[in-house]
Amino acid sequence: MNSKKLFFIYKSGQDINKYFTEHSGENKITGIAYKMLNSVKTGNKNDFMDAILRIYMTAQKEVPALFSEVFSDEDSEFEAVAQTFVSGLISKEIHKKEGEVNKDE
Structure with a gap:
């Protein structure tokens, strides 16, 4: 599983988190x-x-085709994909307020 696909799955989890929030x-x-x-x-x-x-039905969103591809393949990396999605789902995005200065700069 390449990093672009995993990042897409992570972002999908974040999108669902955003919907429920x-x-x-x-x-x-x-x-x-x-x-x-x-x-x-x-x-x-x-x-x-x-x-x-x-959860996608509840959010009235289309299920990304990537899930079907991953779960139909017997040799897929089910655990990596599933854990990546859950990580995105439970993540909290940090939003900076306008005018807030990055303390690391």
């Missing part, structure tokens, strides 16, 4: 993430894909 569903993110991580731990691709389909 903007639609007063931030409290659902943790539950979804735990369910997804449990399916990764048990190696259950079907449960993970079910969760993907459900």
